[in-house]
Amino acid sequence: MEGETVWGTTAIVGVGETDYIRGADDHVCDLILSASMDAIDDAGLAPSDIDGIIPPPGFMTTEEIAANLGIDDISYHVSVLMGGASPTAALQTAAMAVSCGLAENVLVTLGWNGYSALRPKADARPSKRSMNLGPMGETVRNLYAPYGLMSAAQHYSLYLRHYVDTFGIPEEAAATIALTCREHAHNNARALMRDRPLTRADYDASPYIAEPLRKFDCCLETDCAAAVIVTSVERARDLRQHPVVYLGGAEGHPQPADEIASRSDLLELGIHRAAPRAFGRAGVTAHDMDVLEIYDCFTYVVLLQLEALGFAEPGGAADFVAGGTIGMDGDFPLNTHGGLLSQGHCWGLNHVVEATRQLRHDAGPAQVPDAELALVTGYGDLGDGSIAILGRDR
Amino acid sequence: MIGSYVPRPEWLMLDWHHACLEADMVTIQRCASCATWRHPPRRFCAACRSRESAFVPVSGAGTVRSYAVSHRSMDPGWHEATPYATLVVALDEQVSLLAATTSTPNDLALGMPVQCSIERRSDDFVLVWAEPSDETPDIRPAASGR
Numbered sequence: 257m258e259g260e261t262v263w264g265t266t267a268i269v270g271v272g273e274t275d276y277i278r279g280a281d282d283h284v285c286d287l288i289l290s291a292s293m294d295a296i297d298d299a300g301l302a303p304s305d306i307d308g309i310i311p312p313p314g315f316m317t318t319e320e321i322a323a324n325l326g327i328d329d330i331s332y333h334v335s336v337l338m339g340g341a342s343p344t345a346a347l348q349t350a351a352m353a354v355s356c357g358l359a360e361n362v363l364v365t366l367g368w369n370g371y372s373a374l375r376p377k378a379d380a381r382p383s384k385r386s387m388n389l390g391p392m393g394e395t396v397r398n399l400y401a402p403y404g405l406m407s408a409a410q411h412y413s414l415y416l417r418h419y420v421d422t423f424g425i426p427e428e429a430a431a432t433i434a435l436t437c438r439e440h441a442h443n444n445a446r447a448l449m450r451d452r453p454l455t456r457a458d459y460d461a462s463p464y465i466a467e468p469l470r471k472f473d474c475c476l477e478t479d480c481a482a483a484v485i486v487t488s489v490e491r492a493r494d495l496r497q498h499p500v501v502y503l504g505g506a507e508g509h510p511q512p513a514d515e516i517a518s519r520s521d522l523l524e525l526g527i528h529r530a531a532p533r534a535f536g537r538a539g540v541t542a543h544d545m546d547v548l549e550i551y552d553c554f555t556y557v558v559l560l561q562l563e564a565l566g567f568a569e570p571g572g573a574a575d576f577v578a579g580g581t582i583g584m585d586g587d588f589p590l591n592t593h594g595g596l597l598s599q600g601h602c603w604g605l606n607h608v609v610e611a612t613r614q615l616r617h618d619a620g621p622a623q624v625p626d627a628e629l630a631l632v633t634g635y636g637d638l639g640d641g642s643i644a645i646l647g648r649d650r
Numbered sequence: 651m652i653g654s655y656v657p658r659p660e661w662l663m664l665d666w667h668h669a670c671l672e673a674d675m676v677t678i679q680r681c682a683s684c685a686t687w688r689h690p691p692r693r694f695c696a697a698c699r700s701r702e703s704a705f706v707p708v709s710g711a712g713t714v715r716s717y718a719v720s721h722r723s724m725d726p727g728w729h730e731a732t733p734y735a736t737l738v739v740a741l742d743e744q745v746s747l748l749a750a751t752t753s754t755p756n757d758l759a760l761g762m763p764v765q766c767s768i769e770r771r772s773d774d775f776v777l778v779w780a781e782p783s784d785e786t787p788d789i790r791p792a793a794s795g796r
Contacts (some may be wrong), residue, residue, distance in 0.1 A: 398659050399690065402777060403736050403750050404652070404728025410720050414738055414748075418716035421760050464733075467719035467755070517738045517748045518689055522716055 263537045266351040267492035267499035267649065270299025270485035271609045276448040278371040280479035284385060287481035288316050288367035289324050296325070301361060302494030306485070308332040308359030308627035309636060310346040312366040312603075313339070321365065328345045332359040337390035339636025340553055341507065341526065342366070343482075343605035347644045348417025348505040350486035360487060366605045367481025374477070391514050392637045399515065401496035408553065409474055411638065413466040415522040416556045420468045422523075423571030427468070430555035431459045432577045433590075434472045434597055437552060440584065441594025443622040448476055449598040473555040482605040484612065490650065499649035500580035503629075504538025506530040510639040527564040527641030534643035535566075542566045545645075546627040547614045548588050549607035551635040552595040561633055562639070584624070592622045604634040608644065615648040652734075652750070654727035656771045662691035669705030670776045676766050677705040678743055687743040710766035711783065712741040719755040739764055739780050749780035757782070 272294025274280075274287050282290070296303055303325045309318040312332065318333040336342045342587065343366050367388060389396070397409070403413055419425060438454040441447035454472065462471035472515040472617045492499035508529030510519060535541055542565045552558045559573035567588070568576040582590035592601045593610035600606065611630035613619040619627075627648065634642035659667055666689075669677040679691045683700035694701050716738040723729040735755045740746045749766055751758075765783040768776040 310703055398657050398663050401655050401725070401747060402653065402657055402771070402775070403748055404720060404723045404725050404731070404734065405718065405736055405748075406724040410723070410736075413718040413720075414716055414736070418719060418738075418760070421716075463721070464721045466721065467733075515690055517746050519746075522738070 262355045263504045264501055266354045266486050267489045267501045268484050268608070268612045268646065269487050269492045269495045269497055269499060270295040270297070270301065271483070272298055273446065273482040273602065273606060273609050274367070274480050274588065275446060276476070276478045276480045276602070278448070278478060279375070279377065284315050284367060284369045284383065284479070285324070287321070287479065288312060288321065288365055289482035291367060292321065292325060292363055292365045292485040293479040295363065298497065299485045301485065301522050303327045305361050306363050308326055308353050308362035310334060310336060310350060310362065310364045312368065313337050313342050313390060315368055315385050332362070333544065337388060338507065338634070338642065339390065339392065340551055340603045341634035341636035341640040341642040343591065343603055343608060344505070344632050344634030345507045345609060345642035346643050347486065347502055347608065348507065348642070351502045351505070354486055354488055360491065363483060364486065364605070365481065365483035368603070369479045370477045370601050371479050375484065379552050390637060395514050395638065407466070409469050411516065412554060412557065413469055414481050414516050416468055416554070418522045418557060420562060425556070425559065425571070426576050429559055429574035429577055430468070430473050431456055433471050433552065433558045434459055435554035436582050437591045437595040437597040438439040440592050441598035441623065443620070444593050444599060447594040447599040448478055449594060468556060469554055473551050475601050476598070478600035478602070480600050480602045480606070482602045482609050484605065484608055492649070498616045500612045501647045501649050503540065503645045503647045504534050505642065505644040506533035506537065507640070507642045508518050508533070509584055513638065513640060523560065523570070525560060525564060525639040525641055527561050527634070527643065530643050531565050532642045534645055538645040540629060540645060542631070545588060545629050545631045547592060547611060547624050547630040548582070548590045549592070549611045549630060549632045551604045551633045552591055552597045553635060555622045556598070558634055561635065565631070565633070589624050592619065592624060603636070604632070607632045611646050615646055652727055652731050653725050655725050656775050659774060662693065664774060666691045666705060667775050670768050671770060671773070673707040674768070675707050676768055676778060677707050678708045678741065678745055679703050680706045687745045689745040690746050708741060708743055710741070712764055712766060712780070713740040714758060714760055714762045714764055715740045715746055716760065717755070717758055718740070737764065737780050739766060741766070747778060749778040751780050753782060
């Protein structure tokens with residue numbers, strides 16, 4: 257099969273993440289370096305073992321990360337610019353680099369001051385470091401911002417409204433996503449909302465931000481960082497942790513990828529194109545999955561992704577999520593860490609970290625019994641999508 | 651004027667704004683070779699690969715494909731107008747574009763016929779507005795496939 261050297265030959269061997277905080281005292285660079293060093297330690301490696309880096313989209317460069325961690329020989333690095341789809345897409349790139357022999361141990365990291373950048377403390381020195389908006393920058397500046405559409409909630413509501421009105425999606429379905437993620441966050445000591453309950457009445461009382469999105473349909477802006485280490489399955493078996501194999505993955509982009517309003521189908525996202533590729537490469541189906549870590553920037557975006565992945569027909573995700581299917585005791589526990597909605601927003605690299613813990617059987621109170629297969633999605637910019645299918649090594 | 655941010659477009663977008671200002675109406679880029687309409691402006695025609703095109707004035711008639719309803723905006727000018735709708739309009743030429751509207755969100759529905767016009771905001775920038783038109787409501791579903 258084409259690409260057979262890439263799929264199933266690499267593994268995640270180290271994970272690290274900071275706390276998820278609103279108003280971190282640490283500089284964003286320290287968040288990134290701290291998560292990175294934790295991931296290297298977790299793998300039982302030394303910084304000098306790292307020879308590949310995929311840095312965050314913005315904030316910090318490969319060169320700075322290497323110099324600060326004490327990495328002395330970088331043989332491969334690349335930036336992935338797909339907004340929130342970046343880290344999950346980066347796993348594909350890391351697997352390619354390792355399986356081609358471009359690097360042995362690749363560090364994928366992402367961190368940001370997603371809360372503090374917009375709300376600096378009174379005594380804070382302003383930082384010139386910022387995210388690289390990539391392809392979104394030009395479009396938002398020229399086409400959306402002049403119409404008063406500055407935030408992601410507003411941009412995505414351009415097609416989420418179409419989704420809700422076309423299929424009659426009940427608010428109940430979005431509330432189910434929000435409440436499920438919140439419930440799962442209560443199993444996770446690292447989650448920002450670990451001890452903050454959310455009721456349906458709270459959800460119903462929350463104000464609209466951009467219809468159909470209410471406040472509790474929107475994820476949490478947080479200061480945080482995460483990191484993972486990818487190496488070959490062979491090397492992974494000699495390292496400290498139980499290897500979590502990268503069985504397959506894919507990225508996809510809507511058409512056109514740089515603008516929403518002009519799409520012939522407003523509801524065909526990148527993940528619709530990525531899904532058949534990812535399942536084909538991994539040789540599994542959606543219904544084989546034990547755990548789902550779905551990019552949850554907004555509740556309705558989760559519903560659309562579940563449909564794209566094949567868990568339901570278009571418009572059918574509302575029925576799919578009803579009745580506890582995505583709860584801890586359901587067939588497809590979703591966002592077992594609380595997700596972006598209730599753990600915190602680390603651009604989905606926190607989803608990769610959680611999937612890895614689940615497949616190591618090291619997820620504590622959030623553990624899905626005997627989890628063997630996990631699916632992670634990323635979603636970013638104006639609908640780019642990425643997928644990673646991970647499996648517990650034999 | 652609702653909203654306070656006026657960008658300084660460049661390249662193809664600037665050409666489109668200038669064409670609208672000159673025509674004093676909405677223009678849309680059209681391939682000079684195969685006559686396919688396209689928006690936002692692109693260098694090459696995706697249908698025939700020609701790079702020859704012109705910005706052609708259009709009637710501005712279309713229907714609502716979707717709309718965002720914002721209850722807050724980081725632009726102070728727009729924030730004062732909340733809640734406001736922003737429309738995705740399918741023009742009769744089968745291209746879609748974003749448009750502001752003075753219509754209250756509750757009066758809008760998918761498939762509703764609208765008429766687009768332009769507002770000059772600078773020598774380099776026009777804002778497109780769309781308001782419900784008097785035509786008999788179009789009963790075709792505006793929703794595409796999915």
